[in-house]
Amino acid sequence: MTVEGQRMTRQRGAIRAALEEQTRFLSAQELHAALGARRIRVGLATVYRTLQALETQGEVDVIRSADGESLYRLCAADEHHHHLVCRTCGTAAELHSDALETWVDEAARVHGFSAITHTAEIFGLCLECSDQPRG
Amino acid sequence: MTVEGQRMTRQRGAIRAALEEQTRFLSAQELHAALGARRIRVGLATVYRTLQALETQGEVDVIRSADGESLYRLCAADEHHHHLVCRTCGTAAELHSDALETWVDEAARVHGFSAITHTAEIFGLCLECSDQPRG
DNA sequence: GTTAGTGCAAATGATTTGCAAACAG
């Protein structure tokens, strides 16, 4: 769990903790604001750097919102998966699908593509948010 | 084909033409540069505005590159589809998959999500580009 | 003529980076 040459600091602990109590996907800005709201002072740059590190270590999932912001959430599952994300509140369900993975591999194979990666996210309104159109 | 209140201008024609002779996905910046290379002078803002309009009209496909840039290409197919895109040269194949669409609908239904949209793109190296690692 | 379209330069906004000070191990 501890990574080569990484030191544990107050800031990293706080960011980690903040992520742990979230079910939603958060942007770096939101996370920074959330910390600030609790009087935990961490520089915005540090939030970005830490999230970037967590991403590299595969500790957080990252998706892109419709308007291009990066959104982060701690991985519940270790294996590869996708997400069903609420456009309004950010809550997300993890999705697994052999059919999807098979489709990806097959499409790549047929076209002779190699070094494949893929993205697949579903966005919509969760039950709660569709009840309160402008909550 | 002609849209309500839209005028045909030299710039729009040029942008359209430039898109038409491309198989690849291009960023607004690349498109602007491509026009400039041919001595066709069009403001960068105009390129952005025109691409945005084409997107709204559903005339171009838009995907996000790994680093967040928007990439555009004319739709070959009218129906909904996804892409297999070469990370190096940008060439893209159009993909259709009932299995994928079914998976999306099913996942949304199971979780009670509504107003669904989804993204699904595959990135890799095409045959040509995997032959010339750093072409 | 009207009104939409254009170019430019300035404004945005998320993310990154330089660098000196602060801190973990």
Add this chain to the structure above:
DNA sequence: CTGTTTGCAAATCATTTGCACTAAC
């Protein structure tokens, strides 16, 4: 101590916008 990490402010960079001007129809 010594090398990381941080914070802040300045720098990036794609994209957007304000506005006076030009051009379609």
